[in-house]
Amino acid sequence: MSKGAATRQAVLAEATEVASRLGLGGLTIGSLAARLDMSKSGLFAHFRSKEALHLQVLGYARDAFVAEVVRPALRAPRGEARMRALFDNWLESVNVAAACLFVSASTEFDDQPGPVRDQLVADHRDLSDVIAQIFRTGIAEGQFDEAADPERFAHDLHSVMLGAFHSRRLLNDPRTDTWARQSFEALLDAARPKSG
Amino acid sequence: MSKGAATRQAVLAEATEVASRLGLGGLTIGSLAARLDMSKSGLFAHFRSKEALHLQVLGYARDAFVAEVVRPALRAPRGEARMRALFDNWLESVNVAAACLFVSASTEFDDQPGPVRDQLVADHRDLSDVIAQIFRTGIAEGQFDEAADPERFAHDLHSVMLGAFHSRRLLNDPRTDTWARQSFEALLDAARPKSG
């Protein structure tokens, strides 16, 4: 990796950290440069616009999220076990900057049309598709009901995670994980094949 | 209402609208003043600090949310009917500025300690208490299981709403309401007294 690419990665890592706390809107070139002991213009030259920085931060966060949450889960056996692995990793990522960034950026930009919002929608769709696909495999394995809607399951699972992030990060409620796991089990139970 | 109080209300209404789209962090005195055809200093004099403005916006949004979502629901018969009324009103408020503001501000400030965050936590607790109390009444009425946890129900209902706001506002998914209602019914079913 060339020198430029290396510092760019370092900038994106730090930017992801900051943006996960202050939101993408709270991310400023100046303070970011100060944190990294760089000049404002030197840092800026890597991105050429603030929106480009936003997009690259989202790309970096997406890669981190996939590497930390999604990819390890895909090594679990297909179907329900894989779904459980994904859920576990996701729930553990409640303090991982990349995961938090997507939650905060999604509510921050849901009313601000543009490339950033578009990217967030696309990323959400990708994750939703992964969940739905795992679910479909579970159907094929006989673990889930053929009549169940994989996309609705993905939506419901996402809701559970949003609630968990809210409960853990804003309220700091110690019951968060217990409740999230119970909700997850309820989702699985509801998706089980009807016996008879 | 005196002149000052009147314009202050007008400012808070507009500020709530703007903050619901751009977040509290995206709310600036200058642009807010321009929207209301006021001078920056004239508007600022009402609040004396930006944080005070933030807190008063939250108070205004809270009152609006209670007036639009909570209070009407309390006129429904106690127990399950009241819970359904609350859910219906809440789901309809997906495009009401005050309701959106709480969702976005909660994720925006969950990592920024201070009075604003404290206020958000308090407001969340208040709403959670209302839900839990309605649930407890439903238990007393025999509609819900004595063994069910009212606070967990409140948390789960909140998760469903967060998912609905996300799905409607970011993804603009037409299935949002259907899915939210199905999730709500599932929560109610899970809370029903066990027969036998």
Add this chain to the structure above:
DNA sequence: GCAGGAAACGAACGATCGTGCTATCAATTC
């Protein structure tokens, strides 16, 4: 209708915002 107080304004503050230039410095290629 006048006095006194509240409300709004205009101008300015220092700081910081995002974004350009130009120059210097380091790294890579021959």
Add this chain to the structure above:
DNA sequence: GAATTGATAGCACGATCGTTCGTTTCCTGC
């Protein structure tokens, strides 16, 4: 090791940020 490319710094720009101050205008209670 010289030449070339790319990375970083310095400086400046207009704009806007939150905030203060002194003045003016409007409202209100007598």
